[in-house]
Amino acid sequence: MVDSKRTTVAIFGLGYVGLPLARSASNHHVVIGFDPNETLVDSLNHGTSHIDDISDDELKEMKIQGFWATADPNELRHASIFVICVPTPLSSGGGPDLSAVESAGRVISSVMQPGALVILESTTYPGTTDTVLRQILESSGLQAGTDFHLAFSPERIDPGNPRFSLTNTAKVVGGFTAVCTELAGHFYSSFVSEVVPASGLREAEMSKLLENTYRHVNIALMNEMLRFSNDLEINLWDVINAASSKPFGFQAFYPGPGVGGHCIPIDPNYLSHFVRAQTGYAFRLVELAQEINAQMPAYVVSRVQDMFNADGISLSGASVLLLGVSYKADIADTRESPAYAVARSLAAKGAILAYHDPFVDRFVVDGSPVERIEDLEVAIGEFDCVVLLQVHSAFDPDLLAGKANRFLDTRGNVSDHRYHL
Numbered sequence: 001m002v003d004s005k006r007t008t009v010a011i012f013g014l015g016y017v018g019l020p021l022a023r024s025a026s027n028h029h030v031v032i033g034f035d036p037n038e039t040l041v042d043s044l045n046h047g048t049s050h051i052d053d054i055s056d057d058e059l060k061e062m063k064i065q066g067f068w069a070t071a072d073p074n075e076l077r078h079a080s081i082f083v084i085c086v087p088t089p090l091s092s093g094g095g096p097d098l099s100a101v102e103s104a105g106r107v108i109s110s111v112m113q114p115g116a117l118v119i120l121e122s123t124t125y126p127g128t129t130d131t132v133l134r135q136i137l138e139s140s141g142l143q144a145g146t147d148f149h150l151a152f153s154p155e156r157i158d159p160g161n162p163r164f165s166l167t168n169t170a171k172v173v174g175g176f177t178a179v180c181t182e183l184a185g186h187f188y189s190s191f192v193s194e195v196v197p198a199s200g201l202r203e204a205e206m207s208k209l210l211e212n213t214y215r216h217v218n219i220a221l222m223n224e225m226l227r228f229s230n231d232l233e234i235n236l237w238d239v240i241n242a243a244s245s246k247p248f249g250f251q252a253f254y255p256g257p258g259v260g261g262h263c264i265p266i267d268p269n270y271l272s273h274f275v276r277a278q279t280g281y282a283f284r285l286v287e288l289a290q291e292i293n294a295q296m297p298a299y300v301v302s303r304v305q306d307m308f309n310a311d312g313i314s315l316s317g318a319s320v321l322l323l324g325v326s327y328k329a330d331i332a333d334t335r336e337s338p339a340y341a342v343a344r345s346l347a348a349k350g351a352i353l354a355y356h357d358p359f360v361d362r363f364v365v366d367g368s369p370v371e372r373i374e375d376l377e378v379a380i381g382e383f384d385c386v387v388l389l390q391v392h393s394a395f396d397p398d399l400l401a402g403k404a405n406r407f408l409d410t411r412g413n414v415s416d417h418r419y420h421l
């Protein structure tokens, strides 16, 4: 039987999701982090964090509380709760690549004891937990719902968000049985302020996809509106600002250079892939949103080109500085960042590129490192054009726009609308 008081918890995958979970759980449980990346395991055990939201000091505090990282499954034999936070990238077929989930499942099935609780947090299509994962776990000879407990709880971490963290964001939990839901909820409520039970595994799995699909589609709506608003000479950011004054029935989303990160560009694909595979018909809104959002980097480049054309200058041979290349403000994560597509397309048109990002030490596009500019204040006036892709809080967009020869603000932050995308 799972006891929420200082249970031994094994967390699989020590990345953006797993390490913050390990930190919060360490206050109440003995936490072992399992990751096959031995270099990462070593550096975590030596007190060095690779995640923006976890400082080295916090990691040291976790170690004092009993946390350690390992790549050896034998060290997990005393764990009674297993939480899987491994990557689920897109496979070549458009669905999630579940190989890491499967591999974590095999390790767990080799070490878990009767009474264990297994929770999947990785984003995936509905049905993964009670088909793919359950089958692997049951190869141990133990049955889900009777010999061990099984649940899905979507991760809602928002890296770099100073207000909402794991502990003060409600956690959705759906179990294979009602008892599974209850036990998983009991575990999370030891360190999360609110647990929201879903009626089952698939509802919990799909709730995550709904959240990200909702964002994806609404961002696409703004991106599509941006293009015709520009042709109609209407400033869309101002429109959104005006509409946002409505205290009900409207939530603001913003246009931009495209969507990035592991969630928004990828998760809706899991859902459209699943809908198509299961029903034979398309989830058209998601597919359209995908198409619109994917066109935004090209739109940014066309706007840069327009600026050069207006001055009778060729983009080919011109110097362009990309400002902020991470997918989100104030973090170092560049996964799926639209900055890559913008850079690729500008370089293909002959632009000479450099970038400045206080969070990103190296920005490599198709194998070629882009020159990094250290001192923005000094260098900004030397570029033919500056493209603001990400507004880190260290940036003062108005000041930067004033110093640049040409400036394109893809985030609508500069007060003078003429600089907007």
Ligand SMILES: NC(=O)c1ccc[n+]([C@@H]2O[C@H](COP(=O)([O-])OP(=O)(O)OC[C@H]3O[C@@H](n4cnc5c(N)ncnc54)[C@H](O)[C@@H]3O)[C@@H](O)[C@H]2O)c1
Pocket: 012, 013, 014, 015, 016, 017, 018, 034, 035, 036, 037, 040, 085, 086, 087, 088, 099, 100, 101, 103, 104, 121, 122, 123, 124, 155, 156, 157, 158, 159, 262, 263
């Ligand atoms: N990053 C986010 O903001 C975010 C938010 C919500 C949900 N998610 C989801 O959470 C999951 C994890 O994402 P992430 O951003 O933490 O990924 P990540 O790439 O930062 O970290 C994943 C870690 O898992 C490890 N790993 C790979 N195979 C493993 C295995 N078989 N066993 C144990 N560890 C293994 C990797 O070495 C890596 O350290 C994904 O499904 C993602 O979609 C991520």
